[in-house]
Amino acid sequence: MTLSTAAKSAHTPERILSLRGIGKRFGAVRALTNVDMDVYAGEVVAIVGDNGAGKSTLVKILAGVHPQDGGTISFYGEEQSLANPTDARDLGIATVFQDLALSDSLDVVSNLWLGRELTRGGVLDEVEMEQRSWSLLRELSARVPSVRTPVASLSGGQRQTVAIARSLIGEPSVVILDEPTAALGIAQTAEVLNLIERLRERGLGVILISHNLADVLAVADRIVVLRLGRNNGDFRVVDVTSEQVIAAITGATDHGATKRAAEKSAAHPEAETER
């Protein structure tokens, strides 16, 4: 759990996660169709899209909340099935959901270690847990007044920090953040964005779901656009403008993905965006 070991292999990053042809139906609704995505080590991938684009469904598939209907998920090159949240967690995919799922009445240490407490002779090892909590929060340069205050007394940004720190307890390879800045003020948002950069420096693959394009452009390396449950563009942040991304989100541009979509389902009038 040290920063110094963070693999700075910017030139040949390792591919951690690779999704191919992911599909998901809920009854008659096709939430996802043939979605591809890759996540490399030390990379922040943002998934953006309008409401109903399939972002949350994709996250839930990766978190093991519900399995995909079609397509494959490979983890370090090996095909894996994520049948339930424990599978995903054991594999090394940690998810921080939008509601954080913290237990307000418990203190920071208890929340960080909840469900996987360290014990010494069958008794909780508070000293070890507190010490490791401090060092983890310090590595993240997190501003938390005390690890022994109840989580309820923390600000929104601090709670987000605790939730992200908790996801790191299991030493995951990929961290998924679902709208981490949605409810935060400007200063707190900046803090969380710094935190995301620190996750990247640790060599983790970070998947960031966000509505806020400014945040995405500020912190992400790559942007994957979903539209109506399909891929609609994969941009490197350095060579894209926010207008291009917005165009991809709203479908006001032609990409390989929209063309394919248009060919496959010509009946849908809203897919006819050929210029």
Next chain:
Amino acid sequence: MSPTTHGDTSKPAAKAFVDDDLRYGFASSARSFIDRVRTGDLGSLPVVAGLLIIWAIFQVLNPNFLSSQNLVNLTVQSAAVGTIAIGIVLVLLIGEIDLSVGSVSGLASAILAVLFVQTGWHIAIVLVVALAAGAAVGLLYGLLYTRFGVPSFVITLAGLLGFLGLQLWVLGRAGSINIPDQTWIVEFLTQFFLPAWVSYLFIGISVAAYAWQLLAQARRRTEAGLTSMATTVIAVRVGGLALVLGVAAWYLNLSRGVSVSFLIFLVLVTVMNFVLSRTKWGRAVYAVGGSVEAARRAGIRVNRIYISVFMLCSTFAAMGGILAAARLQAANQSSGGGDTNLNAIAAAVIGGTSLFGGRGSAFSALLGVLVVMSISNGLAILNLDSSIRFMITGAVLVLAVIIDSLSRRSRAAAGRA
């Protein structure tokens, strides 16, 4: 630790997060205590204050109230209801309720009497069967709750009636069975009081264990570079515990002394407190009570926690029923009836366990039962009717719930959950 000492990112290595002085002494202990009280984290403060007020009032009304004889009676009367209240504390911690503890304790009394007196089984087997019956009731509740999602309020209300019926059926035609007072269990639980030297030995061992545990913890924390309790604070705490226990034992020893049944109750409270605060299971109980969804997402097997807590609650109820049967030397149709249920629930709530889940400790069963039984005992020696007793106990319960609600609101206002 005040919020103003929080981390400075420019000094990553320094322990900027914690107070400069890693050992917190009197001043900071006192300050954090005042802070907690001000923000509505009252802990056991209201109940201790309430107990002192109640004792003062009854002592003024009847100078015999605080006599050694009467306080010994109070401890003897408290053991059974207190044991049941431990179970109530557990279910309240997960944000549920068990209204049937009275009936279950009565059922255990009936099983004890019938199997022991009428069937003539060995006492050890009888005790195991009575406790197992309690555990089975809890298992049933737990399964009904987790499988069908029926509110515990309704399940246990049905249980209140159903297990009263079972109790009557077990007792059969006779309706009342006396347990001969020469039998071992009755003698042991009612007539046997600890000799003075044994009570002091117990206190010595407990205080030494407490001191050793605090010192060991402080040493480990210092080695780990964490804030730790200063030796003076440890000395004060240990001294305080020794003083309270020593004076209590000395005063009780002026007459009959500490009864075995009360000692059993104290041991159960201490053990449950340890389990709740120092084990993974205990942590999970608090987490489930605080937020079920958060606990579930953290990988806690929530259903197992519910079932185990319901089982423990009913088992404690059965244990209380056994203690009550031994004290009264009988089991009859009114065993566990009347105010047993409400006294146990009132004790847990008055003791400071929140009705809203996730807050409280096993010691609230001890403090709460002392309050409830003091009222009951005090009114009894004033020769007041049980009508007045019920009304006053009811009023105190409402007061306790109001304090709970108010402190919860002020905690929320101060952002302390």
